[in-house]
Amino acid sequence: MRVKNVRLAWFRGAAEAVPLDLGGKSAVIYGENGAGKSSFVDAIEFVLHSGKLNHLSHEYSGRNQEKAIPNTHAPDGSATELWVQFADDAELNIKIARNGTHTKAGIGATKMDGWDYGRTVLRQDEVAAFIHSRKGDKYSALLPLFGLHELEVAAENLRQLVPAVEKQSQLSAKQATLKVLAPKRKQIFGDDDDAAIEVKVAALHEKYCPDSTTIAPADQCSEAEAALNQRVTDLSEDKQRYLALRALATSGISVAVEVVREANGKLAGSAELLITEKLQVLQSAQIFAGKLTEGDEIACPACGQNVTVTEFQAHIKAEQERLAEIIASFNERKTAIATLIDALKAFKNTLGKAELKDWNEAMRAGPLKVNLEWLDGLEPERLRQAITEDGLTAIDTHCAPIIAEADRLSQNAPPEIKELNDDLAAITTAKAVFEGKALAKEIARIEGIVAFLQELETGTRKEIRERCESVIADISIDIGTMWSILHPGEPIENVHLYLPEDDKAIDIALKFYGKEQDSPRLTLSEGYRNALGLCIFLAMAKREAANDRPLFMDDVVVSFDRNHRGMIVELLQKEFGNRQVVIFTHDRDWYAELRKLLDERQWIFRTLLPYEAPTIGIRWSHKTTTFDDARAHLKDRPDSAGNDARKIMDVELALIAEQLKVELPYRRGEGNDHRMAHEFLERIVSDGKKCLQKKSGDAYPVFTNGITALDAAQRLIAAWGNRGSHSFDVVRPEATKLIDTCEAALDVFECKGCGNHLWLADAANREWVQCQCGELRWRYGKV
């Protein structure tokens, strides 16, 4: 589907509607920097990226890029619009509202649906960025172009489901709870297994609930616990005091402190600096991200730069995955701290009981004064915010004497009290162990789902890899072919894509002077790397050739030297001969070269005027030459204008001399490559007096008016053109005349009848070249 016309109104650099008329042909568009070339490419990207331009994404350009897409000086009431007309005359029209939202209309509204941006638009900065990017980024850029995007999305959904399942099920908290239970079980039951504990529970149940017929261990625990609590309530005050002291003595604070200490040690062993603080920030950020609305932009809490909510959420998710193992330790520590806090609260609560009042007062007047007062000042809940090794030591130091004293006194308790306390501890711990069994089963179920999702993701990624390898093998053949067209006979060869061992990565390998290299960044210069990027994207674009979609190339040869730049014509002709290609360039010499080398029957050539102001917008020159660049300097810098005209003539005439096979005397060294316009003109005028002909009836007399125009240009260039570059004293009228005369001289080679250059067609016997209608002719044999 070829494009006939792209039209812009108040879109980016455009003011009143400005068309890029292609007529379904390929085109080369020249414009100096800022002339508005990229506005047309932006229009194509706007359609393909559903109203977004990627190169604006790093700037704050508004939620819908409304600060950047409409012309900054669009008058009130003007409409920002773009149109794309296709070869079958169907047209796509997009209207962009002031808030940046857009609507599509026209019978061609869906014509570009399904076009891949990466296979339609090539921009210099994107090609360079691709080569400089990391392997993972190359993978992300290429996968959609390989047609594997859907599979990657499926794999990514599976990957992200794993943390979602873990989060929703509170898996790590459950695992941590189970882990914290272990030391308590060890303390009460030693190395007893579950069966042995069940036997002990059955015995206690029999002891405290002799009439019950309950069999299930968990139910036996509940019944026995209720019976034990009832017995405690029924105890005398004195016995209750003993029981409270036993509770203090067996509070488990030391064990809880040790568990926290161990968890702290695990986190401290992490290579991440300030990991606890980082994880706390990460948790807060996750809560914050969960409350945001997708599609919005927010100021990044870390750096203040505007990022989209989607990017912010993705970043948090990626960070959580990277720190998954540490996060598990972090959650384990949180649970351990919670257990310690509960133990301390229970300890303080027991100390405050009425039955311990006398003992408490006696201790405060005696050896435990400092410890009890320290405990009075302790707020266990505050330990959730921060708990250090010093804090743990203080807990140990102050609680241990109280526990020891309580233990000592409770040793004198009646045996039934000690037994009651021990039985109560056994039953409550056994209950926790049985609940833990259910928890373990639940954890196993969740882990099973996680394992299934991971297995599915692994299988999907394996499939992506296999398919990727197959596509890469095909594409690498095209990349190699294109590379060898651009760099014939050069010692950089076997250029191909490959999949490194790591998942989700693609890189480029090549042979550099006989040595295999697994990355182009290791050896290639900037220009070579960009050429490589161009080959890769053109290889991708070529895979669309069957659909005949156009290819827009925006300044893709910026870093190419003259030799390699010249080979692009051959590449386009060989590999994209049937495809519509639209090249935008600010390289005047290359533009002149393309005008001479590309077939005028398939290609059109247009030049943009230098940009003056947003209210004037993008404007086309009515010329195909680039003299309007020179005219733009007439007002302020006539020297530059004259100099530009001479430089344009240097390039244009060198190419014309080559087309007309005009031979100049050989010079030594680089002299052959640095000839000036007046040297070419002198020879063309001299040969032209015999070779340049214009049809008159059936005869081909010498085109004398043409020779006169060329001769005039030669004289002026010799007189003023070189002066413009060397002595800087060309005045405005002189520069104006020089530009007009040079332009008139180049017009000599363009037929006014058919509009083609006189070298368009070769005679079968190669005696002459002529324009399409045969009005103008250059006859070699006359020399």
Added chain:
Amino acid sequence: MPKIEADWVGARVNEALKAAPVATGVADTITEKLKGSLREGALRAAELNDVAKTLLAIPTDDAVEKPE
């Protein structure tokens, strides 16, 4: 360019079940969600959470056997 075959999801899920068996309901839900993501693209955060909740609410069934 390669196309995703219609029965690709089912085959892939059956492969995964061999190595990591789960309740039939979990496998069915994932099959549907995978087919959906091939059609509609990436799941958003809220959708991921909904799928996770659905998976966790599915009880285990007797058909699930751990691999040896």
